Amino acid sequence: MMIDGSTLTALWGAVILSGVYHGVNPGMGWPLAVSAGLMDGRHRAMLKAIGALAFGHLLAMLAILLPFSMMTALIHWETELRVGAGALVIAAGVYLLINRRHPRFLARVAPSRLVLWSFLAAMAHGAGLMLVPIYLGICSADLADAGHEAARDLMGQNIASAFFVAFAHTLAMTVAGGVIAAAIYFYFGLKFLSRTWFNLDLVWAFSLILVGCFGVYLALYGH
């Protein structure tokens, strides 16, 4: 067990960084908060929309992380689980590389249902999956830290970690997206919307593959 403090810091850094990455991407929703604020003519509407987007995103992260936190109870299968999770994330990235089409059902969600939209958008793009290898790395570091305790305690700890990871990630995302939304709303104006929007589809897919590979590597050679 050689996961040291710096690895753990790096993993938490990745949680935050992936949150910022999701947050600045217009496709994950911040323009909807600007729109809501302007449509309503009140700042509060923008804040409410940011909150709704954040909540939906958080639910999507938990929906992915919690099942994995259950599986970490199988400590004897830890390496296999982490390799499998990494492979799953790689597969999702490859799928998004090949299938570049955005799911049409997302367009059926009414603009007033931002929690649902944010949840579905994150799920459809595998935003939660991106966190899985990082999360499992953190669980493994915790395991190393704590030594062999009873599986039940470990699972409780891992569930708590899932919440921490999801919260930290969503907080980073919300702050990043919220800052951009507020900057556009208060200072720069909507002409910056199209100027700051880049097609990240490929980058996104490759990020998934990269994170997946990293997860597999960490599982096999991290200790």
Add this chain to the structure above:
Amino acid sequence: MTLRPDPTFHATAQLAMQAPVENHGFVVMLSPDGAQPDGIAVVDLNPRSESYGTIVHKLLMPNRGDEFHHFGWNACSSSLSPLSGHAFLERRYLIVPGIRSSRIYVIDTKDPMDLKIHKIIEPEEVFAKTGYSRPHTIHCGPEGIYVSTLGGGGVDGMDGPPGIFIMDCETFEVIGRYEMDRGKQDKHYDFWWNLPQDYMVSSEWGLPPQFENGIVPEDLLSNKYGHSIHFWDLRRRKNIQTIDFGENYQMALEIRPAHDPKKSYGFCGVVVDTTNLQGAIFTWWRGEDGTWQSKKTITIDPRPEDPANLPPLLQGFGAVPPLITDIDLSLDDRYLYVACWGLGEMRQYDVSDPMNPFLAGKVELGGIARRTKHPGGGDFAFGPQMVEISRDGKRVYWTNSLYSTWDNQFYPGQEGGQMVMAHVGESGGLTLDRDFYVNFPKGHRAHQIRLEGGDCSTDSFCYPNV
């Protein structure tokens, strides 16, 4: 798929008005008797160009008898909403339906001087996948490309009501019907929406036997054409309210919502009031209680005329009805342009207060029993019809044909396709440009105009003006 959003996509109508002006326009060329194929003409609109105001390129179709009418872009500013999930489409393809053949052409405009047919959707595919026929208005929106149709299934288009179907915005596959609950809607014409407010409005012309072989006077006088507009929950695909203007308001055609999505109102033009031959514009809006309301806010009177000067269809009335066949709203939501195809007038109404519009400008051209010539000296067949406004609101373009068989009934013996342009004054007013006069090649009439980079009846904006 591009790396950046298409530069012709704008978050707000305001930004679209400040964008570079149009350099060329695409105009439908219609062979009224099917002797030649229909086509798309590219008109040079750059005043600094040597070929300004002329047709610089044409693309004719491989089939005849399609009857081109309306058409639209594959993508517009509506792509800039994350809700649609396709921000990186290009405004590149024109979706051009034949309303007689039900065939749909997808035309690549990447090089406007070298248009290419990208895809042809044969009528059988439209029939099989939608049960609709006679595709008409095109809008790009959240789920892809929406196409309104004028006919249902069967040879005469009477098997079931017409409606809207959806096409994939990348592959141009016909996906299927839009409606999940159409309520009272049983006829169709135009539709448009407000995307952030999530509503759609649709209108009614008539069923195929009522227009394909000409207007049916008995049906008109017994008020059998459409006279209702329908409000829809856009994403639930459900008709939530139908407003009947009254059965005498025959043919409720163009739907023009305010471009600023913060506003919850719009306009609808009615061709003729059968009680007095007036033309009418209704303003519709969402009331305090959330239900939709409407009120007649503009009327245009018929002009008395010696029956000897009138086509047989109108001789019994001794008057020329205005025949409001198209309306278009400038991007600043200030001016509503009203084509009076019968009178031979293009009117400009100030609709800053949508409940109290007033006439701000007017131009006379063509017209039944009038035939006003263009100031440049050219003839103008029929009357002012399909109108399109430049994004900056300074230039108004229009053509002259309504629909092949109807042209022949209201203007027997006339022929020709013309496109003209008028300048808009700083504080309103409309003046025809005497040098801008595009005469279409013999055998082709002119119908809808689409401007490069979008125009005032294309783009749906997802963010309010600030």
